[in-house]
Amino acid sequence: MENKIDWISVALYAFILIFGWFNIYAACYDDAHTAVFDLATNHGKQLMWIGVAAIVALLITHIDPHIFSSTAYLIYAGVIGLLILTLFIGTATNGGLSWIKIGSFKFQSSEFAKFATALALAKYMSALDLDYSQLRTKIIAWTIILIPAGIILLQHDAGSALVFGSFLLPLYREGMSAKILITGLIAAVLFVLALLINKFILVGVLAAIGLFYLFVWLNKRTRTHYVWVTVAFLACTAFIFSVDLVFDKVLEPHQRDRIYVLLGKTDDTSDTGYNVHQSKIAIGSGGLFGKGFLNGTITKADFVPEQETDFIFCTVGEEWGFIGSLVLIAAYISLLLRIIRLAERQYSKFSRFYGYSVASILFLHFLINIGMVLGLLPVIGIPLPFFSYGGSSLLAFTILLFIFLRQDQERTTPI
Amino acid sequence: MSNQYQERSAVVRIIFITVGIIFIVRLAFMQVFDSEYRRLADQQALRPITQYPARGLIYDRNGELLVYNEAVYDLMVIPRMTKGLDTNMFCRVMGITRDEFDARMNKARKYSTYSPSAFMKQVSKEEYGSWQNHLYKFHGFYVQQRTLRVYDKPIAAHVLGYVGEVDKDDIKNDKYYKQGDYIGKSGLERSYEEVLRGVKGKRIMQVDVYNRQIGSYMNGAHDTIAIEGGNLYTTIDAELQEYAEGLMANKRGCIVAIEPSTGEVLAMVSAPGYDPNLLVGRVRGENYLKLDSDVNKPMLNRALIGQYPPGSIFKVAQAMVALDLGVITPQTGFVCDKSLVGCHNHPSARSVQEAIKMSCNPYFYQVYRRVIQQGKYKNIYKDAQYGLTVWDDYMHRFGFGQKLPIDLPRGGMSSGNIPDTAFYNDKRWYGRDKWAFSTIYSNSIGQGEVTVVPIQMANLACIVANRGYYITPHLVRYYGPDSTRNEEFYTRHETGIKPAYFEIAANGMYDVVHAAGGTARRANIPDIDICGKTGTAQNIGDDHSVFISFAPKNKPKIAVAVYVENARGGGGYWAAPIASLVIEKYIRGEVTRKDVERMYREATPCQKLPLPRTIKKKRK
Structure with a gap:
């Protein structure tokens, strides 16, 4: 039995898409070229991609939803093959090797790895006899995630690889221990603190917290308490002292610079910090109501690099002001919450898991991208879903979303 | 659905909402409460250009032109924006030595690193033409057109007087004047200063990251038009x-x-x-120094x-x-x-x-x-x-x-x-x-x-x-x-x-x-x-x-x-x-x-x- 497509999601998607196009138009606008549809311009190309995305979305809503589940592994395997192929024949763009070039047409295979991985993981996790508490299950699940992430990392696209961390949320929903989330969070906080504060002071503070927990907080102390606090303390200490190693050996120089800029350890606004500095100026100067469509002085004058792609939010901030930014953020959050709501009403576990994956992937892009332009997170170049200029990402996100919306139409039928 | 899963679904929603709120709060601080970004933006993307009106002409009693104007160019600099300047190339193009460059730059910095000041004054049309095409390479530099007085006949110097840059007192006495403006210092140039000077105009131009002017700001909504100075029709024959x-x-x-x-x-x-x-x-x-020290007091x-x-x-x-x-x-x-x-x-x-x-x-x-x-x-x-x-x-x-x-x-x-x-x-x-x-x-x-x-x-x-x-x-x-x-x-x-x-x-x-x-x-x-x-x-x-x-x-x-x-x-x-x-x-x-x-x-x-x-x- 077929239900209507979820028009709220479609409307939010369409709103973000159209608002995005207007901002791309503004970002590459110059007085000499005002034609709306001109394939020589980025906004013209984006208009074409929007058309393509609409057709693809329409196609998806008309095919049998069962096909996604039945071909999940096949799609996954195909994309992995494509990713490996990219490693060999890929074209270098902005330091990454993630583009495949066919004639004049270029696409980024990593964009398509996201929904493929989501499908494969959903398929695996929805197996009837699956027991997530078994180690074997965990290993297989994480292998499904880490294979594409690893290949993408080899393509020097750390941002896209990081997005695969979003699968933590659907796994958590399906029963993964919250401790992993919390441990991740603590690790992130310690990582930042270790870079900012003297490590011995940090260790001292941690020791104090541990002692406070043991002897003040707890009324009754068992041996297990002592053991766990000691283990946790030692683990934290080891982690803190390995931060430098990770920082120096694992991260690439530009990544280190970006983190330093974020933490305010360097004050450079002309080189590494330039993008974010300009981005903040553009957004901050928008004021409450913005400077008005096509009136942005910073974005229009090319002060912000990558302003149609990763830094597109600058245009929103500058030309549409706080009100416009608020509306866009509200639209994203509404879409995410809507997807979660839809996921929870799924009859099949496959659809639910896939729905959570969709929401989480979109969320991580949203978090990293806007966190970056607002200067809250280091510069990690990933697009703002449905909003940034770029055909591959628009198409991939559209497929990602509409596969789920298609399943939602069939939610009452078990898949 | 069990309670545990309801809880977990809620945790995910709360994470989403929290991030949204953090972004909104951050945006509110940046856009609504902090005006510093606006200042920085205007400073780097807008360039107010003073439109100097042509100073009024001076005629004799028979309609013969005694004093008129000639265009010259001031090379302006905003020191803060000259980061990454290729000084050697600049000196070569402009035909100045490194020492001269440093002296002029220090003077400009002393005045202000944010506001424009004249780096080279009264450059002739010919000289300007020789480096005009290179100017785009030098961030923080631009040209402002000025006018100078020209006298075809070298007569009536005492009556006509002369024009010079405003001094501190002039600026203090009349808010119209800004550093670098010209004012009549003596003679008719001074006594009819308000007639001759006209009214300065201001255009706000947008500049892009390459320091090129890309158009007027808000279609000129904040611009004012310069009004030409009034002519003097003198009694002099x-x-x-x-x-x-x-x-x-x-x-x-x-x-x-x-x-x-x-x-x-x-x-x-x-x-x-x-x-x-x-x-x-x-x-x-x-x-001026020469004339001023002459024992016969020609001035x-x-x-x-x-x-x-x-x-x-x-x-x-x-x-x-x-x-x-x-x-x-x-x-x-x-x-x-x-x-x-x-x-x-x-x-x-x-x-x-x-x-x-x-x-x-x-x-x-x-x-x-x-x-x-x-x-x-x-x-x-x-x-x-x-x-x-x-x-x-x-x-x-x-x-x-x-x-x-x-x-x-x-x-x-x-x-x-x-x-x-x-x-x-x-x-x-x-x-x-x-x-x-x-x-x-x-x-x-x-x-x-x-x-x-x-x-x-x-x-x-x-x-x-x-x-x-x-x-x-x-x-x-x-x-x-x-x-x-x-x-x-x-x-x-x-x-x-x-x-x-x-x-x-x-x-x-x-x-x-x-x-x-x-x-x-x-x-x-x-x-x-x-x-x-x-x-x-x-x-x-x-x-x-x-x-x-x-x-x-x-x-x-x-x-x-x-x-x-x-x-x-x-x-x-x-x-x-x-x-x-x-x-x-x-x-x-x-x-x-x-x-x-x-x-x-x-x-x-x-x-x-x-x-x-x-x-x-x-x-x-």
């Missing part, structure tokens, strides 16, 4: 001015020529002078600031005062008694007219005594005080002892000195009841404590020419787009003395030039009735040579005062012929006495002049 300046070459002194019926100054010469082009543009500073406008003893020309005014007071009649005669005061050899004057013709010193000694000691009081000191007060009032009616309200800066003007009772009563001078006619009689022949400014001398000639009144001498007929006329300049200032008495003065002055025994026969020109009065003013150095004149006698068209400093040889010898040449030039349009013209043009006051041929012939 450029041809006459140029001619008169030529006559004063190699001499010190001045010439003032006025149209008596209107008070319009036809020519105003101060010698030595300077080429006004010297005080324009980048050479100005150096030339002073002697016609307005020089306070000279008037000498015998002063006698004309004394005669008028005495006649008006009734202390003498036109037929009063006095013996030329050289025991009273020195005089040259001549028959005694039997009338006022004769006395003026012969410029008899003892005669005017007697005239002045009758004015000062009128016998109103028995005490001669009191009587002298009364007489001097009356006389003082008359002198002021003649325009002496005060700055004439000519339309040039008041600061560059003197009032001259007409001593009054307070002056002599001052203990530092004579003191109360310590002076009477016998102490001050030198005033009668324009010596002593009296000093007069050349413009006042020319004005005296105007008063006689007009038979009793003068119109304020002025230099501008009308100005601006509406041809504004300052009516104040056309009011009559009456002396209150009967025109009939001035007729006697005019007759006497006619005789000075034409009659046998006249002191200025050298000023005689066939066909033109010149009336004049010579003066030879004693002073510490050689005598000054003075002559006031007007012509023709009836319905005079021009009044001229000539003052030649330290010209050994008296008024008739130097000043009178020069005045006659000016008059001839103005009335006839050309000078027929080429030999006289050449002689005075080339002469310097140190050499003894032979009598001009034309005058020799006449004598026969």
